[in-house]
Amino acid sequence: MARRIYRGPLKAILLDWAGTTMDYGCYAPAVVFVEVFKRQGVPITMDEARGPMGAHKRVHIAAIAKTPSVAARWRAARGRDCSEADIDVMFADFVPLQLACLADYADLIPGCLEAVAAFRARGLKIGSTTGYTISMMEILQREAKRRGYEPDATVCAEEVPFGRPEPWMCLENAKRLRVFPMEAIVKIGDTLPDILEGLDAGMWTVGLAKTGNEMGLNASEIARLPPSDLQRRLERAYARLYDTGAHYVVDSIADVPPLLDVIEARLASGDRP
Numbered sequence: 001m002a003r004r005i006y007r008g009p010l011k012a013i014l015l016d017w018a019g020t021t022m023d024y025g026c027y028a029p030a031v032v033f034v035e036v037f038k039r040q041g042v043p044i045t046m047d048e049a050r051g052p053m054g055a056h057k058r059v060h061i062a063a064i065a066k067t068p069s070v071a072a073r074w075r076a077a078r079g080r081d082c083s084e085a086d087i088d089v090m091f092a093d094f095v096p097l098q099l100a101c102l103a104d105y106a107d108l109i110p111g112c113l114e115a116v117a118a119f120r121a122r123g124l125k126i127g128s129t130t131g132y133t134i135s136m137m138e139i140l141q142r143e144a145k146r147r148g149y150e151p152d153a154t155v156c157a158e159e160v161p162f163g164r165p166e167p168w169m170c171l172e173n174a175k176r177l178r179v180f181p182m183e184a185i186v187k188i189g190d191t192l193p194d195i196l197e198g199l200d201a202g203m204w205t206v207g208l209a210k211t212g213n214e215m216g217l218n219a220s221e222i223a224r225l226p227p228s229d230l231q232r233r234l235e236r237a238y239a240r241l242y243d244t245g246a247h248y249v250v251d252s253i254a255d256v257p258p259l260l261d262v263i264e265a266r267l268a269s270g271d272r273p
C-alpha cells in the first residue's frame with residue numbers, strides 16, 4: 001500500500017499567549033492563583049501556583065488543590081479536603097480578579113513582533129491556543145492588537161471538548177485556518193501542557209525555556225540573577241521541556257524563525273513529528 005509522505009513547506013504556527021508572546025515570566029495567572037487560595041485561608045507559593053500552568057483555569061485551580069503540599073495545608077486549615085464546590089468558589093473569585101489585572105501584564109515579549117513578521121514573510125498563518133477563558137482573551141486580544149500583534153485564529157478551551165493537554169484547541173485552529181496536514185504546523189509554547197497538546201495533535205513542537213512559566217521570572221528579575229543561578233534554572237527548564245517531548249527548546253520566540261528552516265529540511269527528507 002502506498003504511504004503518503006508530506007514533504008512540503010510549513011504552513012502555520014500556533015502560538016501560546018502568556019509567557020510566549022506576552023507577559024514575560026507568565027505572571028498574570030500566577031499572582032491571581034495565589035490570591036484566590038489566600039482568600040480560602042490556604043496560602044500557596046508561586047511555585048505551587050505555577051505547577052499546572054497551561055491548563056484551563058478551573059482545571060488549573062483543581063490541580064493546585066490536589067498538589068500534595070497544598071492538599072495537606074487545606075486539610076490543616078479547613079479540617080476537610082478541598083471539594084468541587086470549593087473549586088467553583090475559587091474559580092468564581094479567579095475570573096474577575098484575572099480580568100482586572102490582565103491588561104497590566106499584556107506587554108509583548110521582546111522579539112515577538114519581529115518573529116511574527118518573519119513567520120508571515122514565509123507565508124505562514126498564525127493561530128493560537130490558551131488556558132485563558134474567552135472573556136479573558138477578549139481583553140488580551142485587544143491589548144495585543146494595540147501593540148501590533150494579531151493572530152489569524154485564537155481558540156480557548158471552552159470552544160472545544162477539553163483544553164490542554166488534550167489536542168483539540170490545536171485541531172480547531174487547523175480547521176479555522178484551513179491548514180493541513182498537521183505535520184505542516186509548528187506549536188510554540190512555554191509550558192509542559194503546551195508541548196503535549198502539540199504532540200498529540202501530530203505537530204512539531206518548540207518549547208520556550210526563558211520567557212515563560214518554567215523560569216517564572218520577568219526580564220528585569222532575570223537580569224538581576226547571578227549568572228550561575230540563571231544557568232541552573234535555564235538548564236532545568238530546557239530539560240523539563242525536552243523530557244516532555246518537545247522537538248526543540250529555545251530561549252524565546254525570537255529564536256524560533258531560524259528553527260523553521262531546520263524543520264522544513266526534515267519534512268523535505270520525509271521526516272515527520
Ligand SMILES: [Mg+2]
Pocket residue numbers: 016017018019020026054189190191212213
Ligand atoms: Mg503560556
